[in-house]
Amino acid sequence: MKSIVLDYARKNRHTLVAIGICGILLAIGGILRPGFSSYKNVLNILSLASFLGILAAGQTFAVLSGGEGLDLSVGAVASFSAIVAAHLLGPLNLPLVLVLLIIMALGAVLGLINGLGITYAQVPPLVMTLGMIGVINGLSLVYSGGQPTGSATELLQTISTGRIVGIPWILVIWLAFIFIVLFVLKRTTFGRALYAVGSNREAAYISGARVEIIKILAYSFSGLLSAFGGLMLLGFVQGVQYEMGSSYMLPSVIAVVLGGVSFSGGEGEYFNVVLGAIILTILTSLLTTLNIGEAGRMLVNGFILLALLTAFGRAEKMRQ
Amino acid sequence: MSNYLQVEGLSKRFGQVKALDNAELECSSGEIHALLGANGSGKSTLIKSLAGIVVPDQGDIYLRGEKVSIGSPQESLAAGIATVHQDFSLVPQLTVKENLFLGAEPLRKLGFIDFGEIKKKADRLFNSFQVEIPLGAKIADLSVSQRQLVEIVKAFSRDPDLLLLDEPTASLPSERVKILFDTIRELANREMAVVFVSHRYGEVQDLCEKATILRNGYSVGEVQVAETSKDKVVSMMLGEEATKKNYGDSEKQSSKAKSEAKSSLSFRAENVTAAAGNVEKVSFSISPGEVLGVGGLQGQGQETLLRALYGLEPTIEGTCTLGKETLHIRSPREAIRNGIVYISGDRDEGLLHSRTIRENISIANNANRPLWELIDVDQERQLAKKVIEKLDAVYESLEDPAWQLSGGNRQKLLIGRWLIKDPKLILMNDPTKGVDVQTKEKIYDLLYSLANDGVLILLFSSETKELISLADNLLVMYEGKVVEKLEGENITEEMVLSASLNTGNNKND
Numbered sequence: 001m002k003s004i005v006l007d008y009a010r011k012n013r014h015t016l017v018a019i020g021i022c023g024i025l026l027a028i029g030g031i032l033r034p035g036f037s038s039y040k041n042v043l044n045i046l047s048l049a050s051f052l053g054i055l056a057a058g059q060t061f062a063v064l065s066g067g068e069g070l071d072l073s074v075g076a077v078a079s080f081s082a083i084v085a086a087h088l089l090g091p092l093n094l095p096l097v098l099v100l101l102i103i104m105a106l107g108a109v110l111g112l113i114n115g116l117g118i119t120y121a122q123v124p125p126l127v128m129t130l131g132m133i134g135v136i137n138g139l140s141l142v143y144s145g146g147q148p149t150g151s152a153t154e155l156l157q158t159i160s161t162g163r164i165v166g167i168p169w170i171l172v173i174w175l176a177f178i179f180i181v182l183f184v185l186k187r188t189t190f191g192r193a194l195y196a197v198g199s200n201r202e203a204a205y206i207s208g209a210r211v212e213i214i215k216i217l218a219y220s221f222s223g224l225l226s227a228f229g230g231l232m233l234l235g236f237v238q239g240v241q242y243e244m245g246s247s248y249m250l251p252s253v254i255a256v257v258l259g260g261v262s263f264s265g266g267e268g269e270y271f272n273v274v275l276g277a278i279i280l281t282i283l284t285s286l287l288t289t290l291n292i293g294e295a296g297r298m299l300v301n302g303f304i305l306l307a308l309l310t311a312f313g314r315a316e317k318m319r320q
Numbered sequence: 321m322s323n324y325l326q327v328e329g330l331s332k333r334f335g336q337v338k339a340l341d342n343a344e345l346e347c348s349s350g351e352i353h354a355l356l357g358a359n360g361s362g363k364s365t366l367i368k369s370l371a372g373i374v375v376p377d378q379g380d381i382y383l384r385g386e387k388v389s390i391g392s393p394q395e396s397l398a399a400g401i402a403t404v405h406q407d408f409s410l411v412p413q414l415t416v417k418e419n420l421f422l423g424a425e426p427l428r429k430l431g432f433i434d435f436g437e438i439k440k441k442a443d444r445l446f447n448s449f450q451v452e453i454p455l456g457a458k459i460a461d462l463s464v465s466q467r468q469l470v471e472i473v474k475a476f477s478r479d480p481d482l483l484l485l486d487e488p489t490a491s492l493p494s495e496r497v498k499i500l501f502d503t504i505r506e507l508a509n510r511e512m513a514v515v516f517v518s519h520r521y522g523e524v525q526d527l528c529e530k531a532t533i534l535r536n537g538y539s540v541g542e543v544q545v546a547e548t549s550k551d552k553v554v555s556m557m558l559g560e561e562a563t564k565k566n567y568g569d570s571e572k573q574s575s576k577a578k579s580e581a582k583s584s585l586s587f588r589a590e591n592v593t594a595a596a597g598n599v600e601k602v603s604f605s606i607s608p609g610e611v612l613g614v615g616g617l618q619g620q621g622q623e624t625l626l627r628a629l630y631g632l633e634p635t636i637e638g639t640c641t642l643g644k645e646t647l648h649i650r651s652p653r654e655a656i657r658n659g660i661v662y663i664s665g666d667r668d669e670g671l672l673h674s675r676t677i678r679e680n681i682s683i684a685n686n687a688n689r690p691l692w693e694l695i696d697v698d699q700e701r702q703l704a705k706k707v708i709e710k711l712d713a714v715y716e717s718l719e720d721p722a723w724q725l726s727g728g729n730r731q732k733l734l735i736g737r738w739l740i741k742d743p744k745l746i747l748m749n750d751p752t753k754g755v756d757v758q759t760k761e762k763i764y765d766l767l768y769s770l771a772n773d774g775v776l777i778l779l780f781s782s783e784t785k786e787l788i789s790l791a792d793n794l795l796v797m798y799e800g801k802v803v804e805k806l807e808g809e810n811i812t813e814e815m816v817l818s819a820s821l822n823t824g825n826n827k828n829d
Contacts, residue, residue, distance in 0.1 A: 011719065190691035196683050199672040206632070206662060206670055207737070208653040209687035217691070267674040 014260040018275035025282045033289045043168060047161075049281035050174035051236065053274050054229035055248045056255040057181050058111075058222035060273050062125065063256050064185075065218035066198030066265020067118075072129040074252050076136040077110050077223050078230030078245030083140050083148045085231050086240035090150020103227045110136060111223020115216030133246075140242060148242065152235045160235025170232065181225075181270050194218055199266025250301060255280055257308045280304075323385070324349040324513040325370075325482055330379030331537075332365055339365040340376065341537035345515070349481070352504060352514040354524040354545065357534035358557045358817060359618045359784065363517050364406060366534070367486045370515075371403040372396035383482070402480035404488045406517075408471050412460040416453055417442055420474050445473045449499055464491045464597070472500065482513045489523060490799075501527055519617050521550050521821040535559055554817055584608050585643040587745050587776050592638035594621070594628045600800040601637070606745070606776040611767065613791025614780045617820050621800035622780045626747045629778070630655045630662040642744060656688055659744035663735050665753030670734045673723040677715055677733060678704040680722045684737040707736040712762060728759030735763065745776040752786065764790065784813050796820060 009016060029036035055074045062071035081103045088099045110132065117128040140148075152160070162169050185191035196204040197214045205211045230245055237244060258276030261268025280301075287297050327345040331338070340362045347353040357363045368374040370381065372393040381388055383399055390396045396403070403409075410419045420442050442455050453466050462470065468491045475483060485504075489497045504527065508514055518524055524531060525545055533540045533556045540556050588605040598621040606612045614622045627633040629640065631649040640647045642658060649655045652662065661684075664670050672680050678697075679686075681704040686695065704718050711732040715725060722730060735751065748767075752760045767790060771777055781787040787794065794806040796819040804819040 187695050187697075188691065189686050189689045189693045189695060192679065192683075192686045192695055193691065195675060195679070196672050196687060199674045200668075200670075202668075203670045203672055204683070204687060206630075206652050206664070207683045207687040208656040209683075210653065214691075262674065264674075266672065 014269075014272050015275065018258070018272060018279060021279050022275065022282060025279065025286060029282070029286045029289065032286075036286070036289060043171070045281055045285050046278065047168045047170050048285070049278045050170045051229060051233050052248060052251055052255060052281060053174060053277040054177060054232060055226055055245070056252045056259075056273050056277050057177070057270060058225035058229070059252040059256045060181075060259070060261055060268070060270050061194070061218045061221045061225070062129075063261050063263060064194055064198045064265060064268065065215045066201060067215070068125055068263070069198065069215075069218070069265055070125045070129060070253070070263075071111075071114065071219060071222045071226075072126065072249055072253075073110070073114065073132040073136060074222060074226040074229070075245040075247065075249035076133040076243070077107050077226040078233055078248065079243045080110075080136045080140045080143075081107055081227035081230035082234040082237075082244055083144055083240055083242075085234050086148060086150035086152065087144070088150075089153050089156065096153065096155050100228075100231060103231050104224050107223040107225070107227020107230075108220045109223070111220040111226075112216060114223065115219030118219065119212040119215045133249075137243065148240045151240060152238050156231070156235035157238055158235075160232050170236070173232070177228075178270070178274055184221075185270060190214065190217065195266050197266070198264075250305070251277075251280055254301060254305045254308070257305065263309070323347070324351075324383065325515070326382040326385075327366070327370075328380045328382070330366065330369060330376050330381070332362075332369065332374060332376045332378075338537050340369070340379075342539075343379070343534060343537060344539040345532050346542070347482075347513045347515055349511045349513050350508050351530065352508050352516055352528050354528035354531035355515055355517045355534065356521075356524065356531050356553060356557060358813075359782070360536075361534040361557065362537040363534055364486060365537075367403065367405075367484050367515070367517060370396065370401060370482075370484055371405070397478060400481035401484065402475040402478040402482075403484040404472050404475045404486060406486040406490070408467055410459045410467060410471060410474070413458065415456050415458055416462070416470050417455040419459055419470060420445075420455075420477055422474075441477060442473070445477050448503065449473060449496075451496075465493060465496070468492055469496065476503070476507075480512065482515070483507065484515050484517075486517045487519065488516075489518060489520065497523070519820060521553070533557055550818070550821060554814055554821065558813055558817065585744055585774070585776070587778075588641045589629065590639050592625065592628060592640070593636050594624050594800075595634040595636045596624060598800045599624045599628055599633075599635075602795075602797075602800075602802050604795055604802065604805070606778060608774045608776065609771050610793065611771050611777045611779055611791050613787045613794040614778065614797055615784055615787045615791075615794050615816050616797040616803075617817075618782065620797040620820075622797050623749055624800075625797070626662065626749045626778065626780055630660060630747055632662070653688060656684075656741065659742075660747065661738040661741060661743040661745075662747045663738060663749065663751050665731070665750035665755075667727070667730050667734065671722050671730055674721055676719050677708065677722055677725070678718040680733050681707055681737045681740065684741050703740055707739050708732070710739070711736050711766065728755040731755050731759060732762070735766065743775060745778065746770065748777060748779045748781075750780055750782050753782065760786075784816055788813060788816070 026037040026042065035041060055078060058074045059071055062069045084106060085099050085103050088094045088102065089096065114129055114132055117123045118125050159169050159173065164172065185194070193204065193209045193214050196207070196209055197211050201211055233245060234240060255276040256273050258279055259268060259273030261273060283300065284297055287300060323346050325345065325347040327343060330340050330343040332340040343362060343366050345355065345366065355363050355366065365374055369376045370390065372390045372395050375391055381390060388399055390399060411422065414422070417439060439455060446453060449469060451469055453462065453470065459467060459470065468488065472488055488500065492500065504514055516528055528545050530542055531545050532542050533553060535557055543553065586605060586607045590603045592602045593600050602625055604612065614625060616622065624633055628635050631651045631654055640649065647658050649658065655662070672683065678700055682700045701718060708715065713729045713732040715729065722733060725733065731751070738746065752763055767777060779787065779791055788811050794811055794816065795802045796804040796806060796816055798820050806815055806819070
């Protein structure tokens, strides 16, 4: 029995450490500001974390695909889809389910363009997705004619901010979302192939995998999930603004790295990315509670990313 | 002046392998001296020691009777040595001009590079070779034979006292070879010492007076080329004992594979030609139960042939048939679908280092299924367990990442994954490269039992001995062509080497 526990601990070291960090941060918050670690506030923090967690899911697909995989456009896709969704829901008055489908298709197409550029035109992911930010932000302007209109409908607001038996709806949705993402990554042939391609592209190809298609799909998924995140964000913010998702770009990368997803690709679990998103959100609210401004929070985020990348980079080297 | 270059007792180890073991070499000014030896005899290591790329563990190098130490390519150049490397020393991203004078740029005042001077000098050199290669072209855009010429011109442009040529003719068309030889002779007349490494014995006869023969890293002796024969040189290269011992082995083992095969499918390849040009019109057939070997000197297109058959290298010609079916294979996926699998000894090429042992085995299945299909982890585990136990791999848990395994066990993983696919033809690209003796034995056993089950096997091995003892028949490749097919149980290393050297002879006549 003891060895099973130890074995579990060894294999899930990352998860346990992340949960530990969450606990420590909550405890520190509780000591500095009474009420920070109350049930109510923890639910609030988790709700906030869900938006980051959803966008970081897209990022996870991109990073897992390997070859310096990265999707910097997750925030831009979220912003654009929020603008389109607000327009479709408000002025056009389309039903939410239809809007959801349109938005996700839109996100998937944007991701597809990323994927095509990266695999066939061989543009490095960093450059490709950075360029796409400009393109997508331009699209936002063109689409809205300079003045984004519409807002979240009541139903969407309820989903993003309402509660069911005391639990925020968004957490229920996030839980279902986590389940679906884990299922795709762990139980489908696509997920398996994605890990294989990320781990060793050449080996996956020799084994018969259609490397290009899998990479393109990974970026399409990234776009699709980011668009979904944008819709949820619209419900949360209610009104619509330009680039409302762009502040999630850097945190989505940090959450992925915090979750132990390797930048060399093919290694890491979405569940740990979820924990990474939670840690980051706790930290942000802690800093806010302590009256540390936006600039201070950005500094902290930047330092965390650098520290993590240095630490993981060393671990990688030691292994070889 | 006699003995411009003198090498004494040069030794170099790479891990367990003795690449050089008391090697000796003497070459006078104005002499063109051949350095001969079989694969892995240390020729290239000796050349690299003189070029400053490899630093020997022991031994002395004398130039003009003075002891020198060569610790870097710069020191080698400064000592008046220029080298034409077998694997080229060109930077692909730079232009021809920049490469030619890399590290030896003629400088103007203030340290700026004098490009005018570079251009003049380069033009002169290329003119003497009667070639037209634009000086502004990037190396990456040149053909292999053009690169070879740039490499040669680069060495010549340094005005060396000692010129080292490591297989300079490997990718040159014959008319250029003639010009190259004339130039070398002219330089030798001007008192330059030249050390010439080639597998083409005909070229050695044509160009060199004396030859030093290396075997397993030491110098077996120096011969006057005119007074010896190819057969004598070959037996010096191999040593008597080696050939005899091997003979017994091959007899014992190949009979094992000869037993009745269960399947009756055979494979035929006709006129397979790789787009890269290093495999030309190769035809052969493998009959049920046969292990067909591809051998010869290193890098004669054997690996490209295997990769081309698997769809990893584009081909411009060739038809393959398996049984009655004609195959059109353009990717590994299509090969696998037709029952052809590829096992590489290059573990970086096949292993998913960061993934679990279980996933490394099931990838053979999972990579070839529709993407939306679901995975049954329990079944995966059972399959992995079966395969890995069949091969006696040592592991702790199926959930451990593959990088934790030892080299031999990783190799077992790479081979084992294909057993779950019931392949009809296995292409083995040096499957025992760098593995321990026990793993080798295990791989041999597996190979025989597969052959017995009627699986067709095309085997390339960088160890000729191993190839002879495993293969029933052997294709000897030279410069991308099959130059001889050796059949039966009495194949010897000598025959393989002789077949390779023969071509060199013909080509130059």
